[in-house]
Amino acid sequence: MSDLFASVKLDRRAVLKTGVAAAAGALAAPYLIRPAMADDTIVLLTWETYHDDPWIEEWSKANNTKVQAIRIGSEDELFQQPFSGAVQPDVMYIETGSLPRFKAGGLIVDFDVSQLPNAKNITPKLDWKKYASIDGKVQAVPYNWGTQPLMYNADVVKDPTSWAELWKPEYQGKVNMFDDCTITFPMIALYVGAKDPFNLTDDEFKKCEDALRELRKQVRVIARGFDDASTIYAAGDAVIGYCQNVAVVASLNAKGKNFKYSLPKEGTPTWIDCAGVSKKGDRPIVYKFLNDNLSPEWQARFIKASSNNGVLSADAARSAGVPEETMKVTNLLDAEDASFWEKLVVYQKNEDLDRRLQIWNDFKAGTL
Template sequence: MSDHRTKISRRSVLKSAAAATAGALCAPGLIRKAWAAETITLLTWETYHDDPWIAEWSKANNTEVKAVRIGSVDELFSQPFSGAVQPDILYIETGSLPRFKEAGLIAPLDVSKLPNASMITPKLDWKTYASVDGDVVGVPYNWGTQPLMFNADIVKEPDTWAALWDKQYQGKVNMFDDCTITFPMIALSVGAKDPFNLTDDEFTKCEDALRKLRGQIRVIARGFDDAATIYAAGDAVIGYCQNVAVVTSLQSKGKNFKYTLPKEGTPTWIDCAAISKKGDRPIVYKFMNDNLTAEWQARFIKTSTNNGVLNAETARKAGLDEAAMKVTNLLDAESDAFWKKLVVYQKPEDLDRRLQIWNDFKAGTL
């Protein structure tokens, strides 16, 4: 399990990430610009808000936007408590929205201030998943699947999560460091009836599955770029995919990687823009609303190979060509049959219990 990169037993991910972020925020290049009347701080993901887009919007709106990029939902939750970051907008998957609301990290959203929410594909029943205790607390910015990815030169296309436990791939399996969005896959793999409401017996099966999986993994990824590096180096040939952008990134480098939706069901996220109490300001709503225009979304989809929130017809009208859509799920999403293969993240029954099991898995004490 030794490697020069991140080791699976790492317990200091969040602490080191917080320190790195604090240092980055103090860097001279990020000091508030003299021309900026206001500042918006984002806690966002890799590929979501490229610096040129931010600079363009900032200048046009006399507002400095600072993007702090995170690598996991657990890190996203810890950052506001670290003191290093005071975000206005946080990009949170639907299953974690209740946790963030209960912790006082996000506030109810006034959807009437986001007229461009009408651009969101009707295939996303987003208000159902983005509502907590009767309040809408987020608006979708992007959605996607977390499928099984593999090196097609080595692995014959699998149709089950069980492939991750196949001994022929021992030491060549990759996972990413995020309990919140990894545990549901483990639950699906053991046949849990509801991967977000496990019985004690199903928890025991998950523990056993993770115990056996640990021997399959050499390194654990800390984000999209880290995962792509691990696969490109040949240190993994199969794994749980954090974002299909990892696959398309490898393909762009000439690597024969593909992904598939296993028969047990594929965890699916809807990342929503949520505001903190500090972020409940007109300029913040304007930024969020502008991020939902067809033009912004089409650029985001084409550049990142993410799905964004547009349907295929709207994306075409915004200038997205068929080739760009084929590397996303936009065309697949037109079919109701496709959605039946997906399992959208919801609030888990006992996150603390899941986190403890996950930490024991990483530490090798499970």
């Protein structure tokens, strides 16, 4: 059992791919900046499904600028890559809770939102500047957001409303989790009743340790990614778990299964992935790329292809051509209800990442 926990790796954003829609002409339209030089290159540290090769090849040709997408699998890998010396990124896609870490590490510079007129397309429901600013200065701009709810087999589990379901004896050996301390620990903190899941007291840390010790016997194996999680649930080896993306539920239902997700009463961890620029990336052609990424045409293609939320409102997504059946497997319709946002807990900087990592590693090793 220890080996199963110790050897896995997760890409939490690896989501269902339903095909790539045809590119809209607006994506290749000229933009009033200096002419791009042929030897310009934009290096992205991005996630699976965020920038598919045909999209960036199309943009590269239209703008006489090469875009190189390096796809990473975790927030820790994203942070470490620039220090390796092998990669010098212009743009990094960072969840808001990690922005202070990247800023302190000198990996990003203040973001010039004035160079992104398409930032007006970001749904006003997403209070992104609150989470993407440090000392009053914007550090990055959203590209995608999503929830990490409680997912379950509705034929087995009936209308769960609390994270406590994961600890119920009847689900021993049938709970699925994924290996990402930064993303998982806040859920554990919410379950134990922490006042602030990102700033735990010593007593709350102890409660989290106790909760993880009990949870370990509930989980037979941690999923190695999206496909692995889908396979585990489809085979009946798990009936309930912490969902890495609601598209997991959609993929299972597409296979004829009856899966649902719920937003527990304690709160649902929620991420906003934002594009931050490095000192090297602080140049007009990079901002043009990021601006085009926020056009309704680009965002609609991204939503249709990946079942992610993107940054458009439901009405804007419809107008850009996102079909209703796709909207239903995202959070876009949910997000129109004000009460929906009250149930969400957006990731923020935590008090001691090293301490959390040690506890998480002890959980996986069974040494808590």
